[in-house]
Amino acid sequence: MRFYIIFIALLFGVFSEALASPAVKSVRIGPGIDKTRLVLEVSEQVKFKAFTLDNPYRLVVDFPASAWAVADRNMPKPGGVVKGLRYGLYSSEVSRVVLDLSSPVKIANTFLLEPVGSAAYRIVVDIQAVAAGVYKDEEVTKGSKRINQKTVRTPISLNGVLLPKPKPRSIAKIQKTDWAKNKKVIILDPGHGGVDPGAISKRGTREKHLTLAIAKELKRELERTGKYKVHLTRNRDIFLPLRKRIEIGRAKKGDLFISLHADSHDSSKIRGASVYTLSEKASDKEAAALAAQQNKADVLAGVRLDEQYDSVGNILIDLAQRETMNLSAMFANLLVNNMRRNWNLRNNTHRFAGFAVLKAPDMPSVLLEMGYLTNRRDENTLLSKQQRSKLVLLVVRAIGRYFDQLGAQARG
Ligand SMILES: [Zn+2]
Structure with a gap:
């Protein structure tokens, strides 16, 4: 049977x-x-x-x-x-x-x-x-067949049972509820996707799959606290240009943007997590190289240069961005401090460089490098459900502390 x-x-x-x-x-x-x-x-x-x-x-x-x-x-x-x-x-x-x-x-x-x-x-x-x-x-x-334009429709019936028409929620009502509950909006950005796989381990683990899986787990845990509204920049295996990721975050009015990655390193011995924030000048050569590599994602996916908006390689930071950068650094430090005792971290855990995806002028943004797929132990850790829930809880706690601190500062 x-x-x-x-x-x-x-x-x-x-x-x-x-x-x-x-x-x-x-x-x-x-x-x-x-x-x-x-x-x-x-x-x-x-x-x-x-x-x-x-x-x-x-x-x-x-x-x-x-x-x-x-x-x-x-x-x-x-x-x-x-x-x-x-x-x-x-x-x-x-x-x-x-x-x-x-x-x-x-x-x-x-x-x-x-x-x-x-x-x-x-x-x-x-x-x-x-x-x-x-x-x-x-x-x-x-070829002769037209490219199918797939449209997603709300199902009208399920197993013959008619489903009620989805009621359009009034915008005013949504805003009021959110305001009342004062939910913070968190944007999670699973790195890479679709034609851009990101790092690939010797065993064939793809960074794009890991980042998406962990983003979904993180979303679930964050929403469970009842304090946050969480949006993913992508929720399937699809390519997304860097600029689009920022646009989604800003359109959703993100209070905090976290890009998730698990990249590769020339040395298979290098392991541990690090947290990156935006800066014109990189903290070290390696951070600069990583940013340059990440910023090439659009090129790797075969985006035409004329589709590429402004040059993402050129990171110019204006004055208005300083405040946002201070907040990004504050969250990065809280995240590092929270992870320190419970997660393998690299030395100089908080690094900075010109990451295009962290360039939103008004949305504090960090890039969390969760570990390296070129390191066997890091790969095993990130593939383990149990270890992943640990990581997720550490990030949830850091986010909580960040907004607590902001609240305390606002109250003076
Ligand atoms: Zn990556």
């Missing part, structure tokens, strides 16, 4: 996955002497778009939001002009594959192959090396 239930659940899982969206079934890269071929096998006929980007050199292939059914061990190894490959959601409608290239290329050919034998549809993109300077951004769209 139990076997049957599992079997039916599996079948249902397979079918619902198949019905939900197309799936990428395999990826191959065939390096040639003058041409390199990228082949993406997809379960359905899809429309796709391929283009190249400069500085650094990249090939981008966009297609309708799809499941990724390729195991890590079956991913192509870097070789030839291809230095690396990333994939994931770029927006709720678009999946993206980005190839990092060592030299400029042009798109020589693109086409969609019909299923043959056991092979499903295949997106084929041929790229050809060109001399630097000859580089020209080009865009090729192929």
